[in-house]
Amino acid sequence: MLSIGEFSKICGVSTKTLRYYAEIGLIHPDQINPENGYRYYSIRQLQKMLMINRLKAYYFSLEEIKDMLEWEEDQSEEKLCAALNRKRKEIQDKLNALEYTLNQLSIDIVNVKKGIPMMSYLDKIEVQLVETRSMNILYTRQMLCSDDYTLGYGRYISGLYEKIAADKLTLRGKPITIYHSPEYNPAGNDTEFALPVEEIVRGTRDLPGGLCAKSVAKGPYSELSSVYAKLREWVEQEGYELVDSPYEIYITDPNQAAAAEDMVTEVYFPVKKRRDLSCEETTGQL
Template sequence: MLSIGEFSKICKVSTKTLRYYAEIGLILPSEINPETGYRYYAIEQLETMLLIIRLKSYNFSLEEIKQMIESGELYEEKLYVALTRKREDIRKQLHEQKKRLYQLECDISNLKNGKPIMSYLDDIDVELVEVPMMCLLSIRKMVQADNFSDDYGVCFGRLSGRIRKENLTIANPPMVLFHSNEFSPFGLDTEFAVPIKEYVTGTRDFKAGLCLKTVVKGSYSILSSVYAKQIKWAEQKGYECTDALFEVYVTDPSQVAEEDELITEVYYPVRKI
């Protein structure tokens, strides 16, 4: 048996933390002296404590760790599934960190060369175009920003299924219209749409008319900057927004290997003031 102090020293976990873990039922002392209240841990519990430490290093919550430890016969299976999911999460985080690092290096380079940190906005091109009327088959719903990619896949999956089932003809690449005037805790009023040639139940006419257009090659992270540039362009040239902003996905994000291959058209409907 090991005293709580010895157990703490070996595992490099404070006695305060061990008492908290006992409170929440994560790892209990093997024995508590009823007279002194001293806590003792079995040698075999070292492995459990080391497992807890390792899973914490992967950013599992204490509740998640507890559920895995208590899963009995399904322990190995649940642990495998949880670790596999965590691996994907970490890969995504690394990918995002690499993008941030690249952006940071660009900002440092610009400042070093005497350029403003926001000078990249000068490279965003804006043109005035007339967008013809389209017939849209769409799904409109409130979408939380964090769930956009999931809703994108689900909604366009449903639309594609109907197009195949009814043998409809796609006229242009898929698009998303943002109808919200401002950010809301309930999400953004978003319309996932596919332009088709036929008029069927649920379709609607969409005529954006005069629009500012920007073609973006690469990551979607720049889209907010594109809208900022378009709004500034409109104000300087004497135009105002008339309808929902929308994006046209020339390349399917599920079909490209790298973000650099993405091509997105960003539209900002306007009229002359």
């Protein structure tokens, strides 16, 4: 048997952490001396503790690790393998995003050395004024906090695809996200996920067509804020105003894009020509 101190030293985990792990049911001491409360761990528990450390290194939460240890005990290799594959994809996505950011940073360094302003790339973002057609969309609307957005596409769009398959509906376009909240709130934002379909059934609605300021974001979703800023600037400068919630159409499925820079997203701002209040006031005074 190993004392909690010896077990702590071998596994590289503090005794405080080991006590916390026991509290949440992650790993319990094999024995506790009833007289002095000293905790002891068996040699066979070293492997379990090393497994916990390994899964933590893969950025699994303690709750996830607890479940995964139960799967291993039940010899559920399928569940364990699926969880590992999901985590591998998450980490790969983060690596791709970091690689993209590193490349952008290198470009900025070169530009600054040449005397080119860092934000000059905004001038290269093109904006078009387009007429869109109305669409019948199958939708789900959720209040999402900032941490939920990364799961939004996979969870809610996938659910819509499943409903289309189950109800034998006809898909007519790419996935859409519509942002209804008037301002950003980290605690929760009114977000609608949608897929254009042919059939008008329960759970569908009309997404009106009309005049829109449109731009295209090429690259990871982190670039979208620049496109939104450019669109808002264009709307103001060209004498338009927003009349409805902005929305995005995902031309490239993020799950199928070979690299972050291959992703293409269209952004639409429904607009109308702004009334010139100063002219109206002047006319009314004549």
